[in-house]
Amino acid sequence: MKRPRIGVFKFTSCDGCQLTILNMEDEILDILELFDIAYFREATDKPLRGQFDISIVEGSISTDWQKEDIVDIRERSRHLITIGACATSGGLQALRNWASLSSYKKHVYPSPDMITALSTSTPISDHVYVDYELWGCPINKDALSETLISFLIGKRPGIPRYSLCMECKRHGIPCILVSNGEPCLGPITKAGCGALCTSFERPCYGCFGPKDDANIESLMRYFHNLGLTQKDCISLLDKMNSYAYRKVRIEGSK
Amino acid sequence: MTKAKIKKDHLKLIFDRLKTSHRIIGPKVEGNVIVLAEIADLRDIPAGCKEQQGRGTYRLGKNSSQLSVASSQIFSFSVGPDSFKRFMSPPVRENFAFKKSKKGISISQNSSQVREISTAFIGMRACDIAALRLLDKVFLEGPVKDAGYDSLRRNSLIVGINCLYPGDNCFCSSMDTGPVIRDGFDMAVTELDDSFLLEIGTVRGREILNGLPIDEVSDKDLSEKVSKIEKCKKMIKKSIKVSELPWLIYRNLEHPRWADVAGRCLACGNCTQVCPTCFCNSSYDNLQLSGISKKLPELSGARIRTWDSCFSTNFARVHGGNFRPSRRARYRQWMSHKLAYWIDQFGSPGCVGCGRCITWCPVGIDITQELEALHAR
C-alpha cells in the first residue's frame, strides 16, 4: 500500500494543535509507518511540493495572503481537515471581529503601523470546503488518530457530538454546576476533551465549541438567575470559540 | 430468622465481615457530592450529612436544622447522582476484541476480572433497588441475556437502607417504589433511634450475621420502623399520578408543552445519565494506530459499549436521515419512554421517583411538573 501523503499547514494560531501531533509519542512511529508526512514545517524542512491526500490545517484566516494560500492548499488536497479552535471557529483572535482592529493593534503592538491584517479572523470553512473539523483548544490526540484511521480504512470518524456532561457522568465526576453553582459551559459544549477541566473541579469554558443544537439561551438564562450579568454571560462565551457560539446563538434564536 | 437487631456501634462488625470477602460500594463524599464509590472504611460514609436538593441544585451540608434529623443519625442523607447502573452496566465496557486478517476475523472476549469480584452494595435505597429490578427486565429478560450484566448482578450483595428522610425531589411513594424496601435485597436496614433493625432477604444476607452479637426484635422496634417510615412518607413533597399513565402521555404526544420544554431543555443528556433506569447505550469499534497494519485491511481493535442518551442528536440517525432532529422530539421521547412506553415494554413505568433527573438537570426541568402540564389544554 502506498502511504497517503499528509501535509500539515498553519495559519494564525499558537501551534499548540500541531504540537499535539508531535506529542503523540506512543503513536508517532505508527503514524510515520502508515503515512508519508510530506510537509510539516514544525517538524521537518521538506519544501511544499505536490498534492496531498490529507491536509491538516491549523489556524484561522486573518490576513489577505492567507485567503489565497488556503485556496492553494485546498487545490492540492484530496481531503482537508481543520484542527483546533482557530481553524474551525476563528480562535481567540476572532474576538477582534466584535471590536475595532485599530484599537486592538494599538494595545498589542508597539508600532501598529507595521501590522497588516484583516479586520476579522474567520474559520477555514468560511473560505474553502472542509472535509472534517476537529474541535478543541488544543485538539485531543485520540480524536486525531481516530480521524487518520478513519481516512485509512474508509469510515466516518467516530467523534462525539454530544455534550461534555455525558463525558463527566461517564467518568463519575461530580457536577460542579449543580452542586456548586459554578457557571460551567459543559451542557452546551461538545465532549471530546476527556472532561479535563471538570475533573479538576474547574468549570468548562467551552474550548471544544458548541455541541449540536446547543441551547445557549436557556443556559444563559440560568446563569443570569445565578447572579451573572448579561456581560458576564457574554464574556463566558467570548473565548477561543466566540465565533462559533455566537453563530449557534443566532441560529438558535431563529 | 428473618429479622434481627444490632447496636449502632456494631454496624462496623457487619462492614468488617463484608470486607473480608467483598469489594464494598457505598455512599461517599467526592467534591461536594455524595457519590457511590468503593469505601474502605465505615467512616467514609457521610454520617449525619444532609443535602438540599432543588430543581437543578444540590448543596451538601451537615444536618440542616429544618429537617430535624436526629443527631445520632448515620443515614440521614438521600440519593446522589450514582445508582446501581454505574456498576452493573458500566459507563464504558468492552464487548469483545477483534482481529481482522486477510483470511478472516477472530473475536475474543476477555472475561473482565472485575466481574468475578463479589461486590457488596451498602446503603442502597428502595428506589435504587426498584430501578435495579427494572434493569433486570431490560438486560436479563429480553430475547438475549446480557452476559456482562448477568455476571456482575450475580456477584453482588445488596444491603439496603430504608429512607427515613427523603430528598427534596423524591416522589417514590407515588411511584410505589419506596421509601420502604419491600424486596430484592439481601439485607434491609432501618435505622432506629438506638439500634439498627435488620431484615434478612436471602441466605447470603443471613450468613453475614453468623456469629455476630444480635438482639431479638421486639414489637416496639417494628412499630418504631413503621412510624418512622410513615413520617418519611409525609415529608415527600412531589408526586406523580401513576393512575393516569400511560394515557396522559399517549393522548398528548402533540401537546404544545413539548415545544415549551424544548425551549428550556439543553439536550445535554444529564437526566438520562443520572437516571437509574435509563439503559440506552452505543457500541462502536475502537481502533488505535498501533492496531492498524501496514498491510491493510489487517487490523485489530475492540468493540466498546458506552452509555448513550436519546438526547444525543445522532441517536436516532440512520443513513441520510435522523428520526428525531428536534429537541422537542428528543425530550418527548425521553419522558414518554420513562412514563408511558416503558409500561407497554416492561409492565411498569421506567421511573422510580428518585428525583435525580430533577436535581441534576442544569436548568432544573422537573418531570413531575412537565407531566402535570400535559393536563392543560
Place this chain on the structure above:
Amino acid sequence: MHDKSIPFEATIRWIKKETRDTATYALKINSREIQRTYTFKPGQFNMLYIPGIGEAPISISSSPTDHEIMHTIRIAGDVTTYISRLNAGDVIGVRGPFGSNWPLEEIEDRDLMIIAGGVGIAPLRSVIRHILMSGRRKKPTSRAPIGRKFILYGAKTPKDMIFRDEFPRYMDAFQVFLTVDKADPEEYWRGEVGLITGLLNKVSFNPLNTVVFMCGPEVMMQGMTKEMILRGVPGEKIFISMERNMNCGMGVCGHCMFGPKFVCKDGPVFRFTDIEGFLGIKEI
C-alpha cells in the same frame, strides 16, 4: 444456540449485482456448529459486521430453504459501502437472526398481497421464495398457501428495480404488478409509471380476504396502508416492516425505539394495528 451478542464468521460465496447501488450477497457460515443451530424465518434480519467499521442491520432476502443466507444490500452508510467493495471468498462477521417475521400462518387460505418499494423488496423476497419453493413440493403434508397472490412493486426508475430478472419466475405463483416513479427515456419500459398506490386499481382482490405484507419507505407505507384500509382491508391483516437505527439488535441499546416498540425485537415486522397510533406522528 449460538451466542447472538458475538459475531460469527461467514464467507461470501457469490455476489450478484442487482442495480447500480444494490447487490445480493450469498453467505455461508464458516462454523459447522453454528450452521446447525442457525435458523431464521422470512422477515428477520442479521447484523452484518466489518471489524473496524461497524455493524449494519440487513434483512435476509433468501428463504429458509435456500442453501445460502442471502442479503440484498443497498449502499447507504460506511458498512454497506465497505461490503460493496468485497469479493467472493471474503469473510464478514454476522450476528443474528434477530426480530419478528412475516406471519405465514396468517395467509394459509387467504389472498396475499406483497407490497414493496425500492430495496424494501429484500425482506419480502424471503417470503416470495419460500412460497415458490413450498409450491413445488409435492408431499401431501406440505401446506402451500392456496389463496391468490399478488406482488406490487415500485422503484424509482426501471434501472433501480431490484430482482428484475426474477419477476418472470415469480409469475409462477404470483400476479406481478410493477411501477416506476420515472421511466428512463433511454430504456424500454412497458410497465406503469406513477405511485404504487395507483397499481391498486389494476388488481382485483377481495379486501376482506386479503393479507398484506409491506415494506418500503415510511411515506409510501403510510399512503398505501391508508389506501388499503379505505378499500376495506382490515388493519389487523396488514403487516409492515419498519426501519430504525439499530445498534444492538437485542432490545438493550434503545436506538431503534418507535413509540413503545423496539423495532429490533418487537419488529421489524409489525401488525399495522399495533403501531397505527404512532405512524403519523412526526419524529416519534
